[in-house]
Amino acid sequence: MTDMAPLTPPYEPAEDALAFVGGLALDAIPIVGPLAGRALDFGLATRDRQRQHAFNVTVAQQLAKIASGLEPPLTVADILNSDEFVAAYHRASRAAQESASEAHRLRIAAAVASSGEWADFPHAERRLFARSAADLDxxxxxxxxxxxxxxxxxxxxxxxxxxxxxxxxxxxxxxxxxxxxxxxxxxxxxxxxxxxxxxxxxxxxxxxxxxxxxxxxxxxxxxxxxxxxxxxxxxxxxxxxxxxxx
Incomplete structure (x- = not known):
């Protein structure tokens, strides 16, 4: 069995490593050397959080557009109590993270917002359309x-x-x-x-x-x-x- 010890950088507490890497400009860290792996991990994690936040904000904006025409008003509790919406959100979040197209991510977010009993589409159509929003390029x-x-x-x-x-x-x-x-x-x-x-x-x-x-x-x-x-x-x-x- 190959000995991995020489290839593995020494252990450092995660918070110390992230604090150190986070204090550097990523374009100043070469993709070789002991910091490269931690810098890439830190950068990808940060990018993922940014994209997830942007996706969540877009879903909320789309929900607000739909809710503006509803009576009685749609509440956050109504949304979070919808099993259909929660399931659609989790499926769509994965698809959005895997997409390099901003337009595609916007369509997925709009589809999530329409994946609930409040949407003006039959249930079977909502399921088909939500899948298509993720699949179509x-x-x-x-x-x-x-x-x-x-x-x-x-x-x-x-x-x-x-x-x-x-x-x-x-x-x-x-x-x-x-x-x-x-x-x-x-x-x-x-x-x-x-x-x-x-x-x-x-x-x-x-x-x-x-x-x-x-x-x-x-x-x-x-x-x-x-x-x-x-x-x-x-x-x-x-x-x-x-x-x-x-």
Whole structure:
């Protein structure tokens, strides 16, 4: 068995080590040497607490928005007595800590706030939407926004005169390429995977983005379902969000 003693720094009381590390600027501590492990541990723990606090504040803000329209008023006791809310909060906290996307964490916080009897959504829908808030990425949320009002999104985000170049689009993919401002080989596979999951969730109607459109159809037709629209409301997603970086 390998002797770990030479690789293990000598024991120091935790409070002394943290006090010493906490008194230094982390960018002054090299990632080698006896302090590196403790500095990284201290920095990650601090970052985790900061992110958890920010998440809790966002959940409280979302709850306040919901509570402002309720009668009788929603109290803290009502919230903490809701087993559904407490369970959703703990699941969502883990998902939020694991996400590198601030927009994703905001959606998760909004979903937690709507995970209770006070929310204007049926119980089964709340459970589905809460899971989807954690599972769906920023590209998929953008796709939901885009396919809610394709023409309005394009008009808001493309330069003036865009319709002269893309107005006669024969496939949905023609317009998606303009919206994502990237070659098809960059976005096609990820968009197809994202749409497949959205169709499976019931948020998007099944369709082929590469298929030639019949004369009586248009590439600007909304493809989002009623459930997709309600999900966007559930996560309090802003309208006409910009396309994500690919």
């Amino acid at each position: 920023d590209l998929q949320i953008w796709l939901l926004h885009y396919f809610r009002e394709p023409y309005k999104w394009l008009s808001s985000h493309l330069r003036e005169g865009w319709y002269e170049n893309f107005g006669g689009a024969e496939t949905v993919a023609d317009l998606l390429g303009a919206a994502l401002r990237a070659p098809e080989d960059v976005w096609l596979d990820s968009v197809k995977r994202g749409l497949s999951e959205l169709v499976e969730s019931g948020f998007i109607r099944p369709f082929d983005i590469k298929a030639l459109l019949p004369r009586n159809q248009t590439a600007y037709a909304p493809q989002i379902t009623g459930a997709g629209r309600r999900f966007l409301s559930f996560v309090d997603a802003p309208s006409l969000i910009p396309a994500p970086d690919l």
